[in-house]
Amino acid sequence: MTTTRPTDAPPPAALVVAGAGPDRALLAREAAGLGVGVASFEAPTDSPLILVTSEVDVPALWESLTPPLCGLIEPDDDGRLTLGAPVIAAAQRGGIGMSLTTKTAYRAVPAEQLAAALVSRQGVGTDAEWKIELAVQEAVTNGLIHGNLGIDSGLRRSLCGMKAFGQLLTDRLAEPRLAARRIVVVAVPTGDGIEVTVTDEGAGFDFAARMEQPVEREATSGRGLGIIRKIARSVRYGDGGRSLHMLF
């Protein structure tokens, strides 16, 4: 895999609003809390720009990862930019990222968008693109299903269980408190590769126990982490099992 590094550290990131988002006063407060400025599309700036919008669909997500934009923070219903800091930190290190609600991440396919953006921005090759997309898909799925929505993977062991899983997924996504929980995906160039981190707001996953378990080839669940370990150069976890860092 080849990566390109910025020759100089980029200037401080700035937020830019499109479509529905927090009002100006609230945005200014949130930006100050995050230690960044507020920019507009009309006034050119060298700052890495992070899109703030409540209207997140697939095209908006793609747009937010296309220069001059380098990330997206979806505001909470009350306009707060929860878990926006990791996205800003990634942007300031020449990376990209997104902080999405569970409801949005479920339908906006962040893994596909992130991997495709890394191809165009960092020169990632097609094999690495697939590996990153697959690993991020697995990590985001774990974060959404087992983390934020608190659904046990044990359900998916029979056809009957799969149906129950589908129903539970629909039910949990309809619970506003759970649907509002965050999933944060950031990718930062490391010099000889790219580190992707996926963070959720669940109770924390017992990665240590799971990493020790071999995955049977007939296993009908629990394969995700095994796949990640096979295709990432290295994997580590943090934040009480809420963050997974994968190096490619």
Add this chain to the structure above:
Amino acid sequence: MELKHFIHDGVVTVSFTGRFTSRDNDDFLPVIADVAARGGRHFVFDFAGLEYMDSFALGLLLLAHEEATKAGNAIRVRGVQPALHHMFELTGMGKVLDIEGLDTPQSPQSNQPRPFRSHAAGAAGRLAAIAVLDGRGEPALRLSGRFTFADIDDFTHSLERLAAPSGSRLTIDLEGVEFMDSAALSSILIAREDSLTRGVDLRLANPRGRIRQLLELTHVGEVVPIDDDPSH
């Protein structure tokens, strides 16, 4: 969504009214069967009454296009509303389908069914499933698009609707699948276990590049038989 069929001067017009989403999968499958069966005919999909389409519906439309192309039929889409124009442009569908008011296919190559995903547009395709009979008259489920945890429900229901009889061989054709995750793999393994208890031999067919790579990586290809159609 409401679908209506008219036939005039040998042209079959299907008019679409309302919202076209994953909920319309079952209603749209007969249309796919229709465009797949009538060789050398012209179809018009009239979208004048269509207010909204989701990515699943885009996938179904691509399937219809693929089936029609294979059968030697032509589909023209007309009456696309401005809001949907944008979506067709963003997803690059205008370059695949023959849509009035958008770029038409420019060469035989660009007329080929295009993968669901489009980096340039960031289009997301969900799983689309169509039940067919294979060359031996056995049931088959032809999958296209992205197959992830979010599609397990659709996959399970598609298998149930197929209701393969005991003693039959049921093929899951993966040729059109662009991306698959571990949850999708698991659902295939569960479906195979369940099928075996009912005397149905569930098999996979025609996995392409990365899907085949995933089956090898996870050793699932050693558990579920894979058939390759030499014509692919």
